[in-house]
Amino acid sequence: MSGEELANSAVAALALRSREAAKVLAALSRAEKDAALSAMANAISENADAIVAANKIDVEVAKAGGAIEQYLDRLTLTPSRVEGIADGLRQLVDLPDPIGEVVRGSTLANGLEIRQIRVPFGVVGMVYEARPNVTVDAAGICLKSGNAVLLRGSSSAAKTNEVLVETMRAALTQTRVPEDAIQLVPSQDRDTVTALLTARGLVDLVIPRGGSGLIKMVVEEATVPVIETGVGNCHVYIDADADLDKALAIVINSKVQRPSVCNAAETLLVHEAVAAKFIPTVLAAFKEQNVLVHGDENFAAASGDVRIATDDDWAREYESLEIAAKVVYSLEEAVAHIRKWGSGHTEAIVTDSISAAHKFVISCDSAAVMVNASTRFTDGEQFGFGAEIGISTQKLHARGPMGLPEMTTTTWVVTGDGHIRA
Amino acid sequence: MSGEELANSAVAALALRSREAAKVLAALSRAEKDAALSAMANAISENADAIVAANKIDVEVAKAGGAIEQYLDRLTLTPSRVEGIADGLRQLVDLPDPIGEVVRGSTLANGLEIRQIRVPFGVVGMVYEARPNVTVDAAGICLKSGNAVLLRGSSSAAKTNEVLVETMRAALTQTRVPEDAIQLVPSQDRDTVTALLTARGLVDLVIPRGGSGLIKMVVEEATVPVIETGVGNCHVYIDADADLDKALAIVINSKVQRPSVCNAAETLLVHEAVAAKFIPTVLAAFKEQNVLVHGDENFAAASGDVRIATDDDWAREYESLEIAAKVVYSLEEAVAHIRKWGSGHTEAIVTDSISAAHKFVISCDSAAVMVNASTRFTDGEQFGFGAEIGISTQKLHARGPMGLPEMTTTTWVVTGDGHIRA
Numbered sequence: 001m002s003g004e005e006l007a008n009s010a011v012a013a014l015a016l017r018s019r020e021a022a023k024v025l026a027a028l029s030r031a032e033k034d035a036a037l038s039a040m041a042n043a044i045s046e047n048a049d050a051i052v053a054a055n056k057i058d059v060e061v062a063k064a065g066g067a068i069e070q071y072l073d074r075l076t077l078t079p080s081r082v083e084g085i086a087d088g089l090r091q092l093v094d095l096p097d098p099i100g101e102v103v104r105g106s107t108l109a110n111g112l113e114i115r116q117i118r119v120p121f122g123v124v125g126m127v128y129e130a131r132p133n134v135t136v137d138a139a140g141i142c143l144k145s146g147n148a149v150l151l152r153g154s155s156s157a158a159k160t161n162e163v164l165v166e167t168m169r170a171a172l173t174q175t176r177v178p179e180d181a182i183q184l185v186p187s188q189d190r191d192t193v194t195a196l197l198t199a200r201g202l203v204d205l206v207i208p209r210g211g212s213g214l215i216k217m218v219v220e221e222a223t224v225p226v227i228e229t230g231v232g233n234c235h236v237y238i239d240a241d242a243d244l245d246k247a248l249a250i251v252i253n254s255k256v257q258r259p260s261v262c263n264a265a266e267t268l269l270v271h272e273a274v275a276a277k278f279i280p281t282v283l284a285a286f287k288e289q290n291v292l293v294h295g296d297e298n299f300a301a302a303s304g305d306v307r308i309a310t311d312d313d314w315a316r317e318y319e320s321l322e323i324a325a326k327v328v329y330s331l332e333e334a335v336a337h338i339r340k341w342g343s344g345h346t347e348a349i350v351t352d353s354i355s356a357a358h359k360f361v362i363s364c365d366s367a368a369v370m371v372n373a374s375t376r377f378t379d380g381e382q383f384g385f386g387a388e389i390g391i392s393t394q395k396l397h398a399r400g401p402m403g404l405p406e407m408t409t410t411t412w413v414v415t416g417d418g419h420i421r422a
Numbered sequence: 423m424s425g426e427e428l429a430n431s432a433v434a435a436l437a438l439r440s441r442e443a444a445k446v447l448a449a450l451s452r453a454e455k456d457a458a459l460s461a462m463a464n465a466i467s468e469n470a471d472a473i474v475a476a477n478k479i480d481v482e483v484a485k486a487g488g489a490i491e492q493y494l495d496r497l498t499l500t501p502s503r504v505e506g507i508a509d510g511l512r513q514l515v516d517l518p519d520p521i522g523e524v525v526r527g528s529t530l531a532n533g534l535e536i537r538q539i540r541v542p543f544g545v546v547g548m549v550y551e552a553r554p555n556v557t558v559d560a561a562g563i564c565l566k567s568g569n570a571v572l573l574r575g576s577s578s579a580a581k582t583n584e585v586l587v588e589t590m591r592a593a594l595t596q597t598r599v600p601e602d603a604i605q606l607v608p609s610q611d612r613d614t615v616t617a618l619l620t621a622r623g624l625v626d627l628v629i630p631r632g633g634s635g636l637i638k639m640v641v642e643e644a645t646v647p648v649i650e651t652g653v654g655n656c657h658v659y660i661d662a663d664a665d666l667d668k669a670l671a672i673v674i675n676s677k678v679q680r681p682s683v684c685n686a687a688e689t690l691l692v693h694e695a696v697a698a699k700f701i702p703t704v705l706a707a708f709k710e711q712n713v714l715v716h717g718d719e720n721f722a723a724a725s726g727d728v729r730i731a732t733d734d735d736w737a738r739e740y741e742s743l744e745i746a747a748k749v750v751y752s753l754e755e756a757v758a759h760i761r762k763w764g765s766g767h768t769e770a771i772v773t774d775s776i777s778a779a780h781k782f783v784i785s786c787d788s789a790a791v792m793v794n795a796s797t798r799f800t801d802g803e804q805f806g807f808g809a810e811i812g813i814s815t816q817k818l819h820a821r822g823p824m825g826l827p828e829m830t831t832t833t834w835v836v837t838g839d840g841h842i843r844a
Contacts, residue, residue: 027784108804108806112795116822119784119787121817122787204817205817219645223641223642225816246839249840250840252842253843254842257843357837361835364833365544367833368833368836369833369834370836370837371835371836371837372838372839372840373836373838373840373841373842374842376843377838377841377843382843383530383536383834394647395627395647396647396831397818399831399832399834400832400834409817410822411783411786411788411789411821411822412790412800412821412823413783413790413793414791414795414799414800415779415792415793415794415795416795416799417668417794418665418668418671418672418794420671420672420675420679420795421679421796
């Protein structure tokens, strides 16, 4: 067999075991699933030393390979980070079970009772990069929502992921949840990703988590259903009717509060009517926060620190202390810029005009639109979801932060008493 | 340019016009959209002669090409069918507008108001076969749900579709809806289908409507999001605790009431405990209704009319007066058969046992499960949706009959007063 055939058959074998586990898992009660989550959390806490030791090996290899600081930081697990991961599972215990929820229901004129109820997808594949916390977060969220999970992490976190998954599976043996509800897909070569993405009929859904390169690869290769997450080229638009104090606070918060995440702002658009007043203020604030500005000629004219922006800047998700900035001559121009360059994640408008806010909201075509609030609020925890598997930037199924209900599908249950159609 | 490049650029040009139209359409009120639907309906009524005349040409060509009776019937438009199509648009006027509906909403602890509201997808592509009524139904449903539509029908209905689309577009010129909200994709060659299925960033969603070959092709070729519809290998399972009078009525209704559609039954599974009593009765009823039975050895032993079923029969969607039939020794065996051979559309159980019904419902993994009711009830009109674009057999986004709300996505609108994240 070729490497590709080997990967296909290895992944198919894992997926078949996932399907069997999913059948059992779908019928378990909330109490049974919560007991499993608690057992997993305790096992991770107890096994923290082994987890940190395995992680050390992964980190050393990455260092020897010349990985940058930011990458190493994502990869590294400390004892307190391990405890944080275990606590994440404990928080899932407190959340309501989405399975069995009646979404809609009615009794038809002929007496048929119809109910649309939430049921698990079945088998969910996760494809992600070098953040080992995703291994546990995703396993927990999938388990609570009744789905078996196939975890395909980065090969650079292979040792860490192996110990994490072994720890969780060992904990499951003491519970009603089959241990095959959580399985690790080998990460030694790329063929296993392709096999996972094309396992139609075996895998119900794949969710990629990572940078735009990973997301693009998954969307292009997958023949199983995919939910795109996380690429965020977010904009803040300062309208002609903006309160400029609020505008300044929102722009700075959107950019600097946590620049490495997908809901951080990447481009500032300022209406011409307030540009003369706002540009010097915002540039001073950016300077104070060490934000590098890639601006149009209006911004460049205001400060020698501003670099001239190119099309590449309008398209980029910096994920760092850099921002693109531009003056627009109307709300329509701001929206056109956002629709052309944005990724459909989050856009903010700062305005006191109801009509401007309304027009912006219905025109942007993004997962979330903020009116007088920071882009940083697009987040499952902030929205009160309690757990988040990612932020969907697609339009099908889920859009924006995805909590437990978004990890389910529905089925129609129709109950009659011998009803036939006339 | 090659044929493929020509098709790509032609479809891209159409899709860009659709996107412009979609922007306008997304902001229109229900009254403006309803006025457009009424104008389209009246134009179709008034233009019935030209529509029937164009259809006659398509039908003659199909006849000369040796098309079978069933195919010709789907293709043919009579004056009364044309009026029925126009009435379909008028019925859409009476349905509520899904756009702007607040799906969820709350005020967060920090005072932020979050609302999840329904918004249009944008541009929807329809790929379908030789039923010209789909041209108008799909255009109407897309328009009411605020989406621009690209219609790629069968080349065998090309003349009919051209007149239908010209009629609708001419009507739109008198309304607030841009005429490019409805566009026909040339059907002369297959390259335009591929171009539509791969127009990422231009087309938000493609819905195929047709036989299993079409659906499979669309799913495999598409890189834009797809909703699979309509392949229905539906099962009726007669449980050990079934009322056999109800069972007989439900089996016969599921099979014969309209055998050519996706929610008709294709396989009968009978529990061994009632087989001796039920098989002779159901075979007599099938004979009376001219249903050809492909049965296992138990059915074959009961009548010389029964042909021995092969794996091909378990897999087939007959769409005609044929049925596969088999004795099972447990509910679990029935479910295993359904999960192995079914298409995830609709399964029915006939039983008086609450626990059997519960187990069947949570185990089947299908879009709809009927308890003591005919499979024929899986239908948007029967469910009270008023209009149906198709029946989804996938798990993502929509499952089962898709009405107007299923033709929308959502966006999160977050309103603050200068809120920033701490």
